[in-house]
Amino acid sequence: MISEYKTVLNTAVTEFEEKKSRFITNVKPVSYEEDAVEFINEIKSRHWNATHNVYAYSISGDSLIQRYSDDGEPSGTAGMPALEVIRRMGVQNVAVVVTRYFGGTLLGASGLIRAYSHGASLGLEAAEVVTRKLCVNVNIMLEYTLFGKLQNMLMTNNNIIKDTQYGQDVEITVLIENGREEALIKEVVENTNGRAVIECGEKEYITLDGEGKLIC
Template sequence: MKSTFLTISQPARASYVIKKSKFIADIAPVSNAVAAKGMLAQLTAATPKANHHCYAYRLVENPPAERFSDDGEPVGTAGKPLLEILHHHQLENTLIVVTRYFGGIKLGAGGLIRAYAQAANVAVAQTTLCEKTLARQLTISLDYPQLNKLRSFLDQQQLPILKTTYTEQVTITTAVPVAQVSTFQARVTERLTGQAHYQLGAECYLTSPPQP
């Protein structure tokens, strides 16, 4: 799995009109090809009178995957420009679908490329970017008197508390960037004077604002 990548935090929609043709761009975060195809099918079904539903997506997979479609537009005038927008903004696990209602005036190949790219760029501007960092879930078991120390440390490190269980001891599940797991455990052990036990869990991604 990729250690870090840039994506979007929420779907967005934007529209662009030129020479009576209307281009509606939808951008959405997707985790895999099934999700991307499902979103495409949903948008297509919602606009049955549209002339074209062109799309592009990039996925963080092993190996990475990317797909695009002109959906009946001249080859290279729709899907590829959308894919280039994703590359330009370095977005992955992201789908762009641009729905076109033909206005009766042909735009030509260059006009189509510019129109699809413009609609996609406006949609990107309407959403919020975020960075995903590969992490491991880590469950920490400790005695109750140590709980506030651990919570304070997690807050300082801006790490989430995914789950808390109260039994004879407290167990807290967090997620730590893969590259920092060993260092994190050592620092927690030091703060809690050795009174903690750890269990590594599944890999996941942490979400944070993009780095400048």
């Protein structure tokens, strides 16, 4: 699993006009290539009467998959510029479709590159670029008398407390960045004099906004 990557949080639709040509960008987060293909076909069906439905997508996994199509525009003037925007912004697991309704004025190769690049940028920004970070669930069970001190330590070090259960003892679930769980366990042991029961659980991705604040 990738420790950290950028993607988009939402689906988004943006639109602008260039020399009477109408450009509509649809963006969607996708996890698999099949998702990207399904999304592209959906947009093509929705805009069946458009002059062009240009697309680009980038999907991470065991290997990086990146594909694009000019959909009838001159080679290298549409799909590749859109993919270059995805690469430049460092975004993965995303599909972008830029639809063009021709307005009667030719844009030329450089004009097309600018237009499709602009369309891709607008769409990705509107979809909100976020960071997905792999974390480990660390479950800590301890006596109530130790809870206040440990909670203070966790919050002081900006650890993410996912859940707290109050029973016979207190059970805290902390999300810690993958690879840092051993350091956390050491801190917990030191702060509880070894009186806490600690167990590492499953891994999951958390989502951080552009300022590094937790979204979900």
